[in-house]
Amino acid sequence: MKRFLVAGALASTLLLAGCASGTGGLTTGSVDSISAVEPGMDSGMVTAEGLKTNADGSVASDASGSVSTDVSRSVIKTASVSVAVDHPLEVAPELATIAANAGGYVQDSSNSPASEYQSESIYVTLRIPADKFDAATAEVLALGTFVSSSQSESDVTLQVTDVDARIASLTTSVDRLTALMANATNTADLLAAESALAQRQAELDSLVSQRDYLSNQVDLATLSVSVIATTDAAPTSQSFWDGLSQGWSALVNAGSVFVVALGFLLPWLAILAVIAFAALVIIWLSIRASRRRHESSTPEE
Incomplete structure (x- = not known):
């Protein structure tokens, strides 16, 4: 009888854990597609606006009848800015200081020293805590002349909520399977549980x-910084004399x-001239020698 109880408990656990790997989630490869609900867990979900809904799709409310909005939004912020300064390479330490003061760090950086064909420039990627992202971006823009900027936000609240729910369900499943392995009475039950x-x-x-990656992306925003030389920044307006100056510079170049x-x-x-001259001399000497032979072979009248 104990053997049948263990086998029945194992089957129940597998069916119960099916909700952690159903279709439409972030994981692939599930044992079954049974959408069982863990006892004690709410069958509702969280919308992109952070509102909790019931199983039938209606917005959930508490005992007082007010809508529940206790789920915080998870947003990934990214931005790209470009500024122009006289000496871009000297700005790299300042960017590292801005990131450190905000509690972030420099993820990667690259630089191009000045050469005959290009001016110096640097490209730095900063990871900044989300709550200090705007202030750090303003400090970066204040380092030089504004060139361009762009910013985007990606709401991953549903992904984070889904991952957390599946982790909780799978953790329960793992704990129960571990207990079943400890109580297995034969090899077949033990192998199935393992x-x-x-x-x-x-x-x-x-x-x-996945949860750690999402948490890192939400907690630390990504700021891509491009610093170019002031001479490479596009002028806001040009006059006739500016065009004449650029034309003269192009002509000189x-x-x-x-x-x-x-x-x-x-x-x-x-070298080609010497070779050509030698070839002409040889041809002239050959023609002259040919004429002499022809004259000597012709009989006089």
Whole structure:
């Protein structure tokens, strides 16, 4: 009789854990698609606006009849800004200081030193706590001349709520399967429990990783900063003299390129001239020798 009780409890646990891996969730590979509800758990869900709903889709309310809005919103913030300064490479320490003062850090950075063909510039990605994100962005923009900016927000409240609910359900399933393994009386029951436990544990670990990633993205906003040289910033307006100056600069640059190209080709042109002259001399000598032979072979009248 005890054997049948253990087998029945194992089957009940597998059916109960089916709600943690049903279709439409964040995990793949479930044992079944039974949408069982864990005893003691609410069958409602949370809408994108943070409102809790009943199973029939109506908005849930408390005993006083007021709508329940106790679920906080989870929002991922990202922004990209570009500023122009005289010496971009000198701004990198200031960006690191802004991130550190806000409780964040520099995720990655790259820089391009000045060369003959481009001005210096830096590109830095900062991770800033969400509650200090706007203030840190304002500090970054104050470092130089504004060039451009963009910002976006992604509401992941439903994802976070769904992941948390599935983690709670799978944790309960794992605990019950562990208890069943401890009470198994034969090898068949033990192997079945071990197989189910391994699958549930893998799904649980995956969900925990997803929750940690979402939490990190929500808690720390991402700010991508591009700092360019002031000379590379697009002018707000141009006059006739600005166009004339740019045209003259382009002409001078074209002349410089022509001079450089001529200097590069000149040695090769000299060698080709010597070769051509030698070839002409050889051809002339050959023609002259041919004429002499022809004259000597012609009989005199």
